[in-house]
Amino acid sequence: MKSIAELEEIRKKTLEKISLRTNADGIRVVVGMATCGIAAGARPVMNAFVEEINKRSLNNVSVSMTGCIGVCKLEPVVEVIDKDGNKTTYVKMTAEKAARVVVEHIVNGQVCLDLTIGAVEK
Amino acid sequence: MHLYRAHVLVCAGTGCTSSNSVKVMEEMNTLLLANKLDKEVQIVKTGCFGLCAEGPIVVVYPEGAMYTRVEVSDVKEIVEEHLLKGRIVKRLLAGEKEAEDISKSLEGVDFFKRQTRIALRNCGLINPENIDEYIAFDGYKALEKVLTEMKPEEVIDVMKQSGLRGRGGAGFPTGLKWSFAAQQVNDVKYVCCNADEGDPGAFMDRSVLEGDPHSLIEAMAIAGYAIGSSQGFVYVRAEYPIAVKRLQIAIEQAKEYGLLGDNILGTGFKFDLEIRLGAGAFVCGEETALMTSIEGHRGEPRPRPPFPAVKGLWQKPSILNNVETYANIPVIILKGAEWFSSIGTEKSKGTKVFAIGGKINNTGLVEVPMGTTLREVVYDIGGGIPKGKKFKAAQMGGPSGGCVPAEHLDIPIDYDSLLSIGAMMGSGGLIVMDEDTCMVDIAKFFLEFTVDESCGKCPPCRIGTKRMLEILTRITEGKGEEGDIEKLEELAKNIKTAALCGLGQTAPNPILSTIRYFRDEYEAHIKDKKCTAGVCTAMLQYTIDAAKCKSCGLCAKVCPMNCISGEKKVPYVIDQAKCAKCGACVEKCPFKAISKI
Numbered sequence: 057m058k059s060i061a062e063l064e065e066i067r068k069k070t071l072e073k074i075s076l077r078t079n080a081d082g083i084r085v086v087v088g089m090a091t092c093g094i095a096a097g098a099r100p101v102m103n104a105f106v107e108e109i110n111k112r113s114l115n116n117v118s119v120s121m122t123g124c125i126g127v128c129k130l131e132p133v134v135e136v137i138d139k140d141g142n143k144t145t146y147v148k149m150t151a152e153k154a155a156r157v158v159v160e161h162i163v164n165g166q167v168c169l170d171l172t173i174g175a176v177e178k
Numbered sequence: 179m180h181l182y183r184a185h186v187l188v189c190a191g192t193g194c195t196s197s198n199s200v201k202v203m204e205e206m207n208t209l210l211l212a213n214k215l216d217k218e219v220q221i222v223k224t225g226c227f228g229l230c231a232e233g234p235i236v237v238v239y240p241e242g243a244m245y246t247r248v249e250v251s252d253v254k255e256i257v258e259e260h261l262l263k264g265r266i267v268k269r270l271l272a273g274e275k276e277a278e279d280i281s282k283s284l285e286g287v288d289f290f291k292r293q294t295r296i297a298l299r300n301c302g303l304i305n306p307e308n309i310d311e312y313i314a315f316d317g318y319k320a321l322e323k324v325l326t327e328m329k330p331e332e333v334i335d336v337m338k339q340s341g342l343r344g345r346g347g348a349g350f351p352t353g354l355k356w357s358f359a360a361q362q363v364n365d366v367k368y369v370c371c372n373a374d375e376g377d378p379g380a381f382m383d384r385s386v387l388e389g390d391p392h393s394l395i396e397a398m399a400i401a402g403y404a405i406g407s408s409q410g411f412v413y414v415r416a417e418y419p420i421a422v423k424r425l426q427i428a429i430e431q432a433k434e435y436g437l438l439g440d441n442i443l444g445t446g447f448k449f450d451l452e453i454r455l456g457a458g459a460f461v462c463g464e465e466t467a468l469m470t471s472i473e474g475h476r477g478e479p480r481p482r483p484p485f486p487a488v489k490g491l492w493q494k495p496s497i498l499n500n501v502e503t504y505a506n507i508p509v510i511i512l513k514g515a516e517w518f519s520s521i522g523t524e525k526s527k528g529t530k531v532f533a534i535g536g537k538i539n540n541t542g543l544v545e546v547p548m549g550t551t552l553r554e555v556v557y558d559i560g561g562g563i564p565k566g567k568k569f570k571a572a573q574m575g576g577p578s579g580g581c582v583p584a585e586h587l588d589i590p591i592d593y594d595s596l597l598s599i600g601a602m603m604g605s606g607g608l609i610v611m612d613e614d615t616c617m618v619d620i621a622k623f624f625l626e627f628t629v630d631e632s633c634g635k636c637p638p639c640r641i642g643t644k645r646m647l648e649i650l651t652r653i654t655e656g657k658g659e660e661g662d663i664e665k666l667e668e669l670a671k672n673i674k675t676a677a678l679c680g681l682g683q684t685a686p687n688p689i690l691s692t693i694r695y696f697r698d699e700y701e702a703h704i705k706d707k708k709c710t711a712g713v714c715t716a717m718l719q720y721t722i723d724a725a726k727c728k729s730c731g732l733c734a735k736v737c738p739m740n741c742i743s744g745e746k747k748v749p750y751v752i753d754q755a756k757c758a759k760c761g762a763c764v765e766k767c768p769f770k771a772i773s774k775i
Contacts, residue, residue, distance in 0.1 A: 057436025060322050060443055063313055070314035077185055077239045077303060084240070089264040102183065103218070110181040118240045119183045121264030 072115040082116030083162055085109075088133040089121040096131035097150070104151035105134070108158040117162055130176065136161055145173040182220040184261060189235040189302065191226030191388050192381070192420055193542075198250065199234035205253040206236075210261070219261055225389015225424075227302035228543035229289055232272065237302070244287065245270040289540055292559050294521065296529050297345075297382075297505035298545045301389030306424050309431040312392040318437055320511035321396050324403055325445040333404040334360055337507070339515035341527035345382075346372055346463075346500030347578060347604050348680065349526075349593040352507075355497055358487035359405040362495035367407035369398050370472070370491060370498040373414035373421070374456050374463040377576030378627060380607035382531040383501035385543050387414065387421035390505065391428035395438065395451060397504035400511060402449040405497060410451045413468050415458040425453060460577075460631035464679045465498045467633065478635045479679035500605065502531055522548035526592035534560050536609040537567065546591070553587040556610060567612040571695070575604025577624045577631075578684035580691025581617065600691040602684070616713035617696040618703055622650040624688035632682070639682030642673040646689060656716040658704035663693060715759040718774050724749035726771035733763035733772060 058066075075082075087093070087102040098121075105119045127133060130147035136157065137143050144167050146157060153171055160166045169175055188194075188203045203221060210216045227235045232246035236256065243266050245256065252270055259265045272287045295301075304311040312318070324333050338353030359367060371394060375383040387394065398410045414422055429451055432438040440448045454472045461467045462477040469491045471477035490496025506528060510518045519527045526548035532555065535541045539561030546555060552572060556562065563569055571581040579602035582589065589595050593603050611620065625647045634640045646669050649662050670686030677683045693700060702708045709717045722733070722742075727749035734742040734750060739758050744750030752763070752772075764772045 057439075057441065057444070060326070063318060063322065063435075063443075066310050066313045067316070067319075070310040073181065074185065074304075074311060074314060077187075087264075089262070091263070094263070106181055106183050106218070120240045121183075123263065123265045 072113060075115045075118065082118060083139065084137045085117060085119045085162075086122045086135045086137065087119065088123070088131060088135075090123045092128035093131045093133065096128075098132035100151045101132045101134060101149045101154050104154035105158065108155050109162070112158070112163065114158075114162065127173070130173065133173075146171045147173045147176050180217070182218060184219045185222050185239040186219060186256075186261075187222045187224045187237040187239065187302070189225070189227050189233060190223040190306075190420070191230070191301075191385055192418075193226060193230035194233035194235055195420060197233045199248075201250050202234050202236065202248050202253055205250045206257065209253055209257040213257055213262055215257065215261055222305045223307065224304065225301040225306050226298075226385040226543055228293075228298065228385075228545075229272070229287075229540060230543065231539070231541040235302075241266065243267075244272040246272045289542075289544070289559055289561070292550075292554065293545050294529050294547050295545045296509055296518075296521075297386060297502050297531055298389070298543070299509065300393065301385060301543075304390065306389050306391055307427050309392060309428065309435060312390070316512060317392055317508070318396055320508035321399050321403075321437065322443060323511055324400050325443055325447050330360060330404045330406065333400065333511070336511060336515045337404070340510045340518040341515075341522075341525075342503065342506055342510060342518065343526065343593060344499060345502035345506075345530065345605065347575070347602070349603060352499060352503055355487060355499075356401065356404050358485070359407075359495045359497045362488060364495050366409075366492075366494045367405055368491040368494055368496040369401045369405065369407045369410040370469065370496055371398060371410065371412040371414075371504060372463055372465070372468055372498055372500040373412055373418070374458075374468060375415065375418075375501075375605065376458070376460040376463050376631070377578075377605055377607040378624075379533060379535045379609050380576060380605050381533045382543065382606050384418050384421050386501045386505050386531075387418065387425055391421075391425045392432065393505045393508055394425070394501055395428055395432050397507035398451060399438065399442070399449045400507055401497060401499070401504070403447055405495070407497075408448045408450065410449065411454050411472055411491070412451065413454045413456055413462070413472055415462075416455040417458045422453065422455065429453070459633070460627075461633040461679070461681055464681050467679065468498065469496065478633050479681075481678060502606070523590060523592045525594055530591065530603065530606055532606045532608045534608045534610065536573075537563050537612040537615070538610040539564055548592045549590040551588050551590055552582060555591065555608070556587070560610065563610065563612050567614065570611045570613050570615055571617065573609040573611065573620065573624075573688070574607070575602030575687075576607045577628050578602055578681065578687055579604045579607075580687045581611075581620070581695060583695040585695075600687070600694055602687065614711055614713070616654075616709050616711040617692040617699050618650065618654055618709075619711075619713050621689045621692045622647065622654055625650060625685070628681075628685045632685075636676075636678035636682060638673045638676040639678070639685060642669055642677075643682075643685050645669060646673075646686065650689070653700065653703045654709075654714045654716065656703070656707045656714070658700075658707075660704065662704055663697070663700050667693065712774055718759050719754060720752055720757060720759065720761070720763065720772055720774050722750050722752060723771045723773065726769050728769055728771075730768065732766045732768065736762045736766045738762065 132149040134146045236245040236248045342352045343349040456462045462471045467477040467479040486496045531545045571583045580600045632639045741753040741756035
C-alpha cells in the first residue's frame with residue numbers, strides 16, 4: 057500500500073516526466089534542427105541539454121526544436137528563452153558547451169557571454 | 179527515469195479509434211524506431227480531446243501542435259518534418275487550413291478557447307492507463323484530503339455549498355442526495371455509478387471513462403467516505419468496450435496502490451469497487467431499474483418512494499450519480515465549494531459537458547460554464563451549420579428532452595431555463611438540426627426509440643407511446659386527420675402523469691415541444707398533405723420541368739424503378755404511380771430540370 061508521502065513522491069516524479077505538457081511559463085531551450093543544424097551536430101547538443109536538465113531535475117525547463125534560424129554558418133544554434141521572453145542565442149554549440157549553459161545560465165542565471173552570437177560574430 | 183524532449187499524444191477515444199487512430203499510433207511507433215527517435219520522443223495514448231469530427235487527433239508537445247484527420251500516410255511527414263527537423267506540418271494543423279493565420283496549438287483553436295474544462299480536465303492530457311499520470315495532475319489528492327482532514331459531514335457540506343446538481347438528467351442536488359443516504363443508520367450502504375448512457379447522440383460519460391477513469395474511482399471513494407459505505411458499483415453498458423477495459427485497468431492499478439481496498443492510505447477507511455456490465459437497455463439508466471439490474475434481475479423500475487437513499491440496492495441505503503457528476507467531485511474538494519459555485523448561473527453551478535452532433539461543423543465533445551448561450555455553443559464552439567444552411571432547432575436532452583427553436587438561440591443553457599421552454603438539460607446530448615429537417619419526422623424518430631426501449635412494465639409507457647407513434651406515422655405518411663394534434667396532446671398529458679418512471683414521464687416531451695414550436699408543420703402535414711422540409715417521402719413528388727429537359731435520358735438510366743420515360747426531342751416524364759422517391763434522378767440531371775415538390 058502506498059502512503060500519502062509516497063503518492064506525493066509519485067506526483068513529483070511524474071510531473072517532471074510530463075512537464076513539457078504542462079509548463080507554459082518556464083525556461084525554453086530551442087535547438088535549431090534544420091538540415092544545417094543537424095549536419096553541424098545539433099542532435100548531440102540537444103541530447104546533452106536533455107540529459108543535463110534531467111540530471112538536475114529541472115522541471116520548469118523544456119527542450120524543443122525549431123527549424124533553421126538563418127545563420128547556417130554558426131550552427132548548431134541554440135536559443136534560451138526565459139520566463140519573460142528574453143532570448144539568448146548561443147552559436148557553434150557542442151555537447152560540452154551545452155552542459156555549461158545549463159549550469160551557468162539556466163541554473164544560476166549567468167549568461168555565458170562568450171558563447172553568444174554577439175561574442176562570436178565580433 | 180527517462181526524460182523525453184517531445185510527447186506525441188494520440189487520441190484513443192472511441193471516436194478516434196474508429197477513425198483508425200490505433201494504426202496511426204502503430205505507424206508512429208515504427209517510424210520513431212526507424213528514425214532512432216524512440217529515446218527522444220514518447221508516444222502517449224490519451225482519452226478524447228473532444229473534436230471527434232476532426233479525428234484522429236495527434237498533439238505534439240512542447241509546441242502543443244494539434245494535428246487533425248491524421249492518416250497513416252501522414253505519420254511519415256510528422257516524424258520527418260516535425261520530430262526530426264522541428265518544422266510543424268502546417269497542412270495537418272487544426273483550424274481553417276486555408277487561412278493564413280493557422281493556430282498551431284490546442285489552446286489557440288476557437289473550439290477550445292471558449293471552453294472551461296472541469297469534468298474533462300484530464301481528457302486528452304493524460305494517459306488513462308497510467309495511474310502515475312493521474313496522480314501527477316493532483317489525482318487522489320482530494321481523497322487524501324477528505325480522509326485526513328475532513329469529517330464525512332464536512333464533505334457533504336462542501337458538496338451542498340458547491341451547488342453541484344446531477345449531470346445525468348434530472349439535476350437533483352448532489353449534496354442533498356448524499357445527506358439523505360448519510361442520515362440512514364445501516365451497516366451496509368452502497369455507492370453506485372450510472373455509466374449506462376443511452377440517449378441517442380450522447381457520449382459524455384463514455385469519454386470520461388475512456389480518458390480519465392481514475393477521477394471516477396477517486397470520486398466514488400470520496401462518496402463512500404461521505405455516506406459511510408465501503409462498496410461501490412459502476413454500472414456500464416457492455417457496448418462501451420474501450421471504456422470498460424480502461425476502467426478495469428484503472429481499478430486494478432488503484433487496488434495495487436492501496437487506493438481501493440482495506441485501510442486506504444493508512445487511514446483505516448475501506449472502500450472497494452466493482453464493475454457491472456449492462457446489456458445496453460435504455461431503461462437501465464433509470465436509477466431504480468439500474469439497481470434492480472445490478473441485483474441480477476430484469477432491469478425494470480419500481481415506484482419511488484422509498485427512494486434509493488433509504489432503500490436502494492439490495493434494500494440498503496444507496497446513492498447513484500452519473501459519471502460526469504462524479505468527475506467534478508475531486509476538483510470541488512480540492513478547489514473548494516466557493517470556487518465551483520462562482521462558475522455558472524444562480525441555480526446551475528459549474529459546467530456542463532455536451533456531445534454536439536447533427537448538422538454542425540464541429541461535432542464532438544465540449545464543456546462550457548452553465549449559462550453559456552445555445553448560440554455560443556452552436557456557432558462559436560460548434561462552428562455553425564454546414565453548407566451555410568439555417569439553424570432550425572437543437573434537440574436537447576435526448577428522448578426525455580425537447581427541441582429548442584431558433585427564436586430561443588440566446589437562451590442561457592441551465593437546468594431551469596431549458597425546462598421553462600419545454601426542453602431539458604438531460605445528460606447533455608445536443609443534436610443540431612437545419613432547415614432540411616422535418617420536425618414531425620424528428621418527433622417520430624425519438625418516439626420510435628422510446629417504443630423500442632420501453633421496458634413494458636407500466637401500460638402508459640408501453641401502450642401510450644405506441645399509440646402516439648401510430649398517429650405520428652400516419653401523419654408522416656400523409657394520412658393525418660383533423661384532431662390528431664389534439665389527440666397527441668391528450669395522450670402526452672396522460673402518459674406524463676401516469677407513467678411509473680422518469681423515462682415514461684418524459685417520453686412525450688419531444689412531441690410536445692415540436693408541437694409547441696412547429697405546430698404549423700404538423701398542420702401542413704395533416705391539412706395540406708405537405709412536408710415543407712421535403713423529408714416525408716409519401717408527400718413528395720418528383721417532376722421534370724419540360725422546358726428545362728434536354729431529353730438526354732440520364733435520369734431514366736439511373737432510375738431503379740424504370741419509371742422515367744421519353745425519347746429524343748421529347749421531354750422525359752416520371753410515372754408517379756411507380757416512383758419510389760429515391761431522388762437518384764435529381765442528382766444525375768445535368769440541367770437541374772428535376773425538382774421535388
